Structure formats: structure tokens, C-alpha cells
Amino acid sequence: AHWFVMVSFMILFLLVVEAYFEVVDPEGGLPIIGHWTVYGLVTEIIGVLGLAGILVLVAIRQRDKRKKLSRFTGSTMWQAYFVEAIIIGVLICGFLIRGFKVANDTFEYDAWATPVSHAVGAILPAAADGPTWVALVKIFISMGWLITIALNVTMGVAWHRFLAFFNIFFKRSPDKPAGSGLGALRPMMSQGKPLDFEEADPEKDQFGVAQVEQFTWKGLLDFSTCTECGRCQSQCPAWNTAKPLSPKLLVLSLRDHAYAKAPY
Incomplete structure (x- = not known):
């Protein structure tokens, strides 16, 4: 349909x-x-x-x-x-x-x-x-x-009609030919360098992101492309067992915060 x-x-x-x-x-x-x-x-x-x-x-x-x-x-x-x-x-x-x-x-x-x-x-x-x-x-x-x-601008159910093409084209996949996407998953970065978990210092190195502007442009595009259909939520074991966790609500919260905080 x-x-x-x-x-x-x-x-x-x-x-x-x-x-x-x-x-x-x-x-x-x-x-x-x-x-x-x-x-x-x-x-x-x-x-x-x-x-x-x-x-x-x-x-x-x-x-x-x-x-x-x-x-x-x-x-x-x-x-x-x-x-x-x-x-x-x-x-x-x-x-x-x-x-x-x-x-x-x-x-x-x-x-x-x-x-x-x-x-x-x-x-x-x-x-x-x-x-x-x-x-x-x-x-x-x-x-x-x-x-x-x-x-x-946060109306993903409408904007995804324009953004989905770019989001799919630039999706990360090591199997995609060169020039048609972003390749394999980007390594976790800290202080501008790939994070080595064997030598990482929890007191100095940052694990993941602490501010919404630290997401890559592709991450921000992912937020904006969300259609709010809830398919990820319906498949989430935590959500289906009445736990206070929803991947959809997490994405929507990050999207709304990203637009509210902009420009960075």
C-alpha cells in the first residue's frame, strides 16, 4: 500500500x-x-x-x-x-x-x-x-x-518524501560500490581520531556523542527522514514488554532537539 x-x-x-x-x-x-x-x-x-x-x-x-x-x-x-x-x-x-x-x-x-x-x-x-x-x-x-x-521542518511524515532518496543513496554499506554511499560503519571518534578501545581512557576520551551537533550530517539526515511509522518501535523487545524505551521516540526527540538547537 x-x-x-x-x-x-x-x-x-x-x-x-x-x-x-x-x-x-x-x-x-x-x-x-x-x-x-x-x-x-x-x-x-x-x-x-x-x-x-x-x-x-x-x-x-x-x-x-x-x-x-x-x-x-x-x-x-x-x-x-x-x-x-x-x-x-x-x-x-x-x-x-x-x-x-x-x-x-x-x-x-x-x-x-x-x-x-x-x-x-x-x-x-x-x-x-x-x-x-x-x-x-x-x-x-x-x-x-x-x-x-x-x-x-520536523514534519517527517511529509519531508521523508524528499529526503528518503538521499538517505537511501548515502546509507552505509560495505557492499555498495565506491561513490554510491558512505561505505562501512564509521568508527567511534574521540578528539577527532578513531577511538581505540584497548587504550581508551574513560577520564579523557568521549564515548559516543554528548551533544546533538556531534552527530554526523548523515545522522541528522536520518532523524529528519523518520516517517514516525513506528515499525522500529513495534519490533523493539523493550517496548513490547512495557519498558520505558522506544527507538522511535528516541529518534524523534533527537530530531526535535536538533532543530530547536540549530544553528550550531
Whole structure:
């Protein structure tokens, strides 16, 4: 479900761009590719799967949050609900725009390529300016999302859509080819040098980090990329035995502290 939502977020960005053309011209679309049947087919499939996927994720969140040891405990729930509502709103607007075009007999794709859009159009009345008004709503929804995440830099459930690509690319792995990541795990450092545990002096050497700015840039990126999904928390033996330890809450606390303390 999450994979379909992720793909729909990337692919349907084109439909948001298309909305700017539809506001000006209710029969408009993306230049060049906007009238390709393949484009209509792909966006139709991704739209349907994305809508189904986000509804599944909403159902999972509602079911799991009622558990005593829910993996969503400690997550900022309004942010998740906001993102889910935005995705649902944009996807529904996309089908409504296409539906009005079908009702107006200005839709360029055949029914076999866009069956859902044609089904929606069959129940909508003809309205010449219907696509324009729905496109305007879709733009407002999208801009509202951008403004909200810009004002909430710790909103990992939204920011991970941009940061996850870099976080995965730069993940530490000794098996990755040179130039595609950070290599093996970085040794523990003390006073700018790798720490030798055989000769380390507990009175002089520092073990680990004492301040948030001592984390590497990759560590700070890890904090910001956290989606607050709680999967790490749900697998934690301490959390599952009611111990006061949660890897998710630790990461979230470090993330919030890092942003609150910046600049370093």
C-alpha cells in the first residue's frame, strides 16, 4: 500500500502541474505528453492504486492506534491525518476533473484506458467550467500542503518524501560500490581520531556523542527522514514488554532537539 502511495505521489505530481493549464482552459492538459493514451492509462492505474493504498494506510492507522502498545504511540497524529487527507483530496480531484471532461465530451482518452474516469463522468452533469473549478481546488490543496510542510521542518511524515532518496543513496554499506554511499560503519571518534578501545581512557576520551551537533550530517539526515511509522518501535523487545524505551521516540526527540538547537 505504501509503495503505491509513494509512486502515486511522484507520478501524479504531473497532474498537479496539469491543473494549472486546466484552470486557464477546462479542455487543457500537459503539453506534449498530456494527450498520449499511455500517459492517460498510467496515471489512471496509479491514481486508482494510490487511492486504494492510502485508504488501506488510513484503516491500518485507525486499527493500530487503539492497541495498548500501538506503534503509533508518540507519533504526531495530526500530521499523518493531514498528509493522508491531502493525498485523498488530490486523487479525488484528479478523477473529478477527468469525469467532468468526460461529461463535457472533451476527454481525450478512450474508456479502455481510463475506465474509472469514464465511470465518474457517467454520473456527473455536463459543466463547461467544472474542470476549471476542481483544478483550482486541487491547486489550493497542493499549495496548502507545501505551506504546511515549509512551516513544520520536523514534519517527517511529509519531508521523508524528499529526503528518503538521499538517505537511501548515502546509507552505509560495505557492499555498495565506491561513490554510491558512505561505505562501512564509521568508527567511534574521540578528539577527532578513531577511538581505540584497548587504550581508551574513560577520564579523557568521549564515548559516543554528548551533544546533538556531534552527530554526523548523515545522522541528522536520518532523524529528519523518520516517517514516525513506528515499525522500529513495534519490533523493539523493550517496548513490547512495557519498558520505558522506544527507538522511535528516541529518534524523534533527537530530531526535535536538533532543530530547536540549530544553528550550531
